[in-house]
Amino acid sequence: MRAVDGRVWLILPAVSLLAVAFLVPVGWLLSRAFTFPEPGLQNFALLWERPVYMRVMMNTLVISAIVTPVTVLLAFPVAHLMAHGSARLRRWLIFLVLVPFWTSLLVRAFATAILLQRHGVINSFLIGFGLIEEPLPLLYNMTGLLAGCVQVLLPFVIFPLYSSMARIDPGYMRAAATLGAPPVRAFLRVYLPLTLPGLVTGATLVFISTLGYYIIPALLGGARQQMIAQLIQDQIAAFGNWGVAGALSLVLLAITGAMVALLHVTVGLKEIAR
Amino acid sequence: MSMTTRRTVLAGATAAAALPLGARAQGAMDLKGTTVVFASWGGAYQDAEKVSYCEPFAKATGATVVQDGPMNVAKFRAMASSGTPDWDVVDITGGFLEVAAKDGLLEKIDPKLVTLSRIEPRFVHEYGVGCIVWSYNLGYSTTAFANGAPTTWADLFDLKKFPGKRTVLDQPVASLEVALLADGVAPDKLYPLDVDRAFKKLDQIKGQTVFWTTNSQSQQLFVDREVVAGIILNGRVYDAAQKGAKIALSWEQNIQAVDYLVVPKGSKNRAAAMRLIDTMTVAENQAKVANLIAYSPTNIEAYKTIEPKLEPWLCTTPENTRKGFIMSQLYWRDHLKDLTERWTAWKLA
Amino acid sequence: MSADGMTPWRLLRGTLVIMVAVFLLAPLAVVVIISFSSAPFLQFPPPGFSLRWYGVLFSTPAWTNALWVSVQLMVPSSIVATILGTAASYGLVRGRVPGARLITACLMLPIIVPGMITAAALFGIYRGLGLNGTLTGLIIGHTVLHIPYVVAVVSSALRVQDVQLEQAAATLGAPPWATFRHVTLPLIMPAVMSSLLIAMILSFDELIVSLFVSSARVRPVAVQMWSNLLGDFDPTIAAIASVCFLFALLVMAADLALRPGRTQGIG
Numbered sequence: 001m002r003a004v005d006g007r008v009w010l011i012l013p014a015v016s017l018l019a020v021a022f023l024v025p026v027g028w029l030l031s032r033a034f035t036f037p038e039p040g041l042q043n044f045a046l047l048w049e050r051p052v053y054m055r056v057m058m059n060t061l062v063i064s065a066i067v068t069p070v071t072v073l074l075a076f077p078v079a080h081l082m083a084h085g086s087a088r089l090r091r092w093l094i095f096l097v098l099v100p101f102w103t104s105l106l107v108r109a110f111a112t113a114i115l116l117q118r119h120g121v122i123n124s125f126l127i128g129f130g131l132i133e134e135p136l137p138l139l140y141n142m143t144g145l146l147a148g149c150v151q152v153l154l155p156f157v158i159f160p161l162y163s164s165m166a167r168i169d170p171g172y173m174r175a176a177a178t179l180g181a182p183p184v185r186a187f188l189r190v191y192l193p194l195t196l197p198g199l200v201t202g203a204t205l206v207f208i209s210t211l212g213y214y215i216i217p218a219l220l221g222g223a224r225q226q227m228i229a230q231l232i233q234d235q236i237a238a239f240g241n242w243g244v245a246g247a248l249s250l251v252l253l254a255i256t257g258a259m260v261a262l263l264h265v266t267v268g269l270k271e272i273a274r
Numbered sequence: 275m276s277m278t279t280r281r282t283v284l285a286g287a288t289a290a291a292a293l294p295l296g297a298r299a300q301g302a303m304d305l306k307g308t309t310v311v312f313a314s315w316g317g318a319y320q321d322a323e324k325v326s327y328c329e330p331f332a333k334a335t336g337a338t339v340v341q342d343g344p345m346n347v348a349k350f351r352a353m354a355s356s357g358t359p360d361w362d363v364v365d366i367t368g369g370f371l372e373v374a375a376k377d378g379l380l381e382k383i384d385p386k387l388v389t390l391s392r393i394e395p396r397f398v399h400e401y402g403v404g405c406i407v408w409s410y411n412l413g414y415s416t417t418a419f420a421n422g423a424p425t426t427w428a429d430l431f432d433l434k435k436f437p438g439k440r441t442v443l444d445q446p447v448a449s450l451e452v453a454l455l456a457d458g459v460a461p462d463k464l465y466p467l468d469v470d471r472a473f474k475k476l477d478q479i480k481g482q483t484v485f486w487t488t489n490s491q492s493q494q495l496f497v498d499r500e501v502v503a504g505i506i507l508n509g510r511v512y513d514a515a516q517k518g519a520k521i522a523l524s525w526e527q528n529i530q531a532v533d534y535l536v537v538p539k540g541s542k543n544r545a546a547a548m549r550l551i552d553t554m555t556v557a558e559n560q561a562k563v564a565n566l567i568a569y570s571p572t573n574i575e576a577y578k579t580i581e582p583k584l585e586p587w588l589c590t591t592p593e594n595t596r597k598g599f600i601m602s603q604l605y606w607r608d609h610l611k612d613l614t615e616r617w618t619a620w621k622l623a
Numbered sequence: 624m625s626a627d628g629m630t631p632w633r634l635l636r637g638t639l640v641i642m643v644a645v646f647l648l649a650p651l652a653v654v655v656i657i658s659f660s661s662a663p664f665l666q667f668p669p670p671g672f673s674l675r676w677y678g679v680l681f682s683t684p685a686w687t688n689a690l691w692v693s694v695q696l697m698v699p700s701s702i703v704a705t706i707l708g709t710a711a712s713y714g715l716v717r718g719r720v721p722g723a724r725l726i727t728a729c730l731m732l733p734i735i736v737p738g739m740i741t742a743a744a745l746f747g748i749y750r751g752l753g754l755n756g757t758l759t760g761l762i763i764g765h766t767v768l769h770i771p772y773v774v775a776v777v778s779s780a781l782r783v784q785d786v787q788l789e790q791a792a793a794t795l796g797a798p799p800w801a802t803f804r805h806v807t808l809p810l811i812m813p814a815v816m817s818s819l820l821i822a823m824i825l826s827f828d829e830l831i832v833s834l835f836v837s838s839a840r841v842r843p844v845a846v847q848m849w850s851n852l853l854g855d856f857d858p859t860i861a862a863i864a865s866v867c868f869l870f871a872l873l874v875m876a877a878d879l880a881l882r883p884g885r886t887q888g889i890g
Contacts, residue, residue: 006799010714011726014707014770018730021767025744026736052619059622074646077639093640095875100647101824102871103654106848107864110494111650111657114667119499121653121667139500140484151647156772159817160779166813167783183632194783201779205772208734215830218444218487223480223621231618233739237348239611240355240377249740256735257728316850342839344850348739349835352746360755360838490856497664517663 033246043247053231053248060228061255063217064210066142067149071206072199074150075157079198082158083165097155105152109219112148113139116220145221149210156209157202164198204260211256228252306336310546314365316344318567323365323405326562331553337546350538354379359538362547365405368532369447372607375401381537387548392555394590396600397572402534405554406569409530409589409598410448411523413506415496424503425524427456431478441495441504442476444485446613447606448529449476452505455527461599469613473620485621496521512568512587528598530589532572564588651868658861665858676862686863688840689847693827695758696843700765701822707766708773709815713803715774716781717789727774734771738831741768746835756838764832769825773818780814781807827867 033043047053082093100108115121116138123135138144172194176186214229228248235245312328314320320343328339342361347370353359354374366374374380380401383390390398397404414424414436424436430452442449450467453475459468484501486492493514495501511523535554537547553559557575564571564580570590571577577591585591589598653667658676660669680686711730715723733741745764746755754760784807792802808815830845837846844867848860 007714007718008720010710010718011720014711014730015726017707017767018770021745021763022733022741023729025748026741029740029744029747050615052615052622055622056618074639074643077636078643081636081640096644096647098820099868099871099875100651102827103651103864103868104845104848105828106852107654107860108650110665111653114498114653114665115649117498117500151650154643154647155821159821160776163776163780163814163817164783167780197779197782201775205775212737219491223485226618226622229737229739232737234614236739236743237346238614240351245740249737252737253735340839346834348743349746352743356750358750488852490852493856494665497666519664
């Protein structure tokens, strides 16, 4: 076992940049939660007294909690095929995943709205083929929001997951088969755990990213799909209330930290990490 | 406080408007070497302002005007509270004007440099000069209502007679007023708003409502036939109709709002900024803006040079002024915060 | 996974992948089709065919300048973010750092903290440093914002990566840098490349920090689009989106064409 080695210094550039260009300015701004307009905890008291803030916070968490598993589930087969298909197929899949990414999020959100409309392509298709009578409400509700978020966040799960899957030694699965494990069992007990680092990374990225969204809910979601980032924005932009904005951000940070810790502890990296 | 009083055009205004642009300047071309930064909302609107206000100003004074933006309230706040703003003249909404003035973010308008008499008194503020007037109107789809269109706000809430989805701006501002007007409250009895009554009325259409946040969204919803009626800005309806969309509006009970030109506190080019604002007050320049993008002038003399085809679309014609009223900026200055919270909670319920 | 057998799974997998493919590509197709629309709205299906929006795009300096600014912004910021992030990941996962978990969490902060806060904070600090409205200011901001993504992806790859390979190289006498260059780096290259591309794309799409830090002269595409979105809204936006899509297509196609015989990954 090696002692702390020179490789530690590799983290210095990133951490220094982060400290100077992020931690200091943002820390100062967040500290306004305790100092604006006067020193004290009144901003947090406000959040406690006015239920609307915590309700929107809960709403945001629930939305993230829905988006994350859906994205992971859809990402899994794609990453799997990428990792275990032919090199050519892998290229095409990488292409498939990255190319939409290059198209602006705003424009894609509008395009998704166009597809999901009452008189849009999907509904026209379903009605035209007689599968439904009335158009389905696919937009300006949770469905629309889900479609938008998943579309944008799929690559964030696919790549870490692919990365993990590509490194899995096929020897493990062969060994499992040799030892008599049925395919499903081998998959669940051997393969899946080996993909966990990538899976947890992807899931965490999706969860955290969704928490901060406001453009997609504004364009594709409905009245019930309100998210906290919009409120934080309102506080700064409309009211100049850095104190409440800072307080909301700190609460968001705390909850996010707790969720991520929970995710890592339950699904955990403990068996993979040293 | 009441914003429904109307003032007739002052005889003096006519005389003042006849003054040439450079009359109040100390002499033409005396600002050579000065750069004034003009910030607005971008797109065709800012292009129109550039052509109508900034270019004549630059030509007459020799100053250089740089366009910046898009206007962003948070950015404006950060800039103005720092004491060294990057922007010298900014186009802001009336709602923000009151808040910004209260928070000490603006320079007082200098009446020695800006010809305030050209502008309708109701559009003149201690800290800003109104440049355009726009309104929240009842917009509706002409295909959905080929026989018998909705005309009043009450019609917006009548789901039986005018069935279909609605669109409402995702903010309490104007939406609450609309609800109260629909419930029978007269414009001069609106403020202070009976908020409970407004939300109760809004509950009637909440299930059928799609909320819009950007202007483009409001247009898109009609074009896509997602909604058949709603609260929409007059300029957006004009724009959409020009492009062939099947949409029209009603001027009944139109709720007017004003955009102002202001100078952020601490601007290094205060005097030059004021003179740029003065250029904006000239009737011909205001007419240019109206002709380009159908926003209403604050200098009534401008109507002399505005193309007649635009008049049905403008808020400050005598007819449309009579049918509508200006929203209370002061009320919203004091209640925006609380009512925004309540709006958020109401949407979630 | 073996090359044969498990047909029901393969069928399911194939179906799901096709569904995801359609899901990802459909909006793209809509965007491209609309960019050729003759109508001044985002209307689908478009009533007619026209190239006018492309005409507007290429004749408007605002857009061509914006594209150039975006390129100048995303390339350096993503490269620096990838280098710093990869180095940090390596140090955190392989080096025995006390408090590695805490440091990693700190490195993730730019994703968690709401964009508005980061943007306002940077704007405030930059004022004193004269960095607002400069490319440098934007590059620094974007680099900091995207390091977490690199760290996440590369760390994940490093953790699965068998450390014994590196230890073996060290036992055989290879100095640390050589081990990294010849053993570790090639093995984590897919992750590093992915994170580089992700950082580039995120930078291209980034709106909030850019909105605050940019000025009329130094303005990336995302801010230009936002400014249009607030006001007039027509298929010019679809045209620029399609141009970017085309660009990405060409880059990917070039990659496909230039390396046909590359060996398959493990398995």
